Amino acid sequence: MQFFVGDIVQMKKAHPCGCNQWEILRTGMDFRIKCTKCGHMVMLPRVKFEKSVKKVLSHAQQSAESTSTETDSL
Numbered sequence: 603m604q605f606f607v608g609d610i611v612q613m614k615k616a617h618p619c620g621c622n623q624w625e626i627l628r629t630g631m632d633f634r635i636k637c638t639k640c641g642h643m644v645m646l647p648r649v650k651f652e653k654s655v656k657k658v659l660s661h662a663q664q665s666a667e668s669t670s671t672e673t674d675s676l
């Protein structure tokens with residue numbers, strides 16, 4: 603599974619505030635996520651993050667634009 607900055611993910615375990623939806627702020631070796639309800643931020647290793655994600659609720663919308671212009675030369 604691939605993750606992008608801006609994605610909203612659902613975690614297996616809910617945050618103490620009652621929310622289990624998190625926004626991805628940073629990807630890479632370490633992931634930084636923010637609770638969408640209380641704004642609490644957590645940094646965790648990619649492996650641990652992938653294990654605790656249940657599913658991606660919404661994808662960030664800034665993906666396909668950059669690659670589409672390259673095929674115009676044909």
Ligand SMILES: [Zn+2]
Pocket residue numbers: 617618619620621637638639640641642
């Ligand atoms: Zn929270």
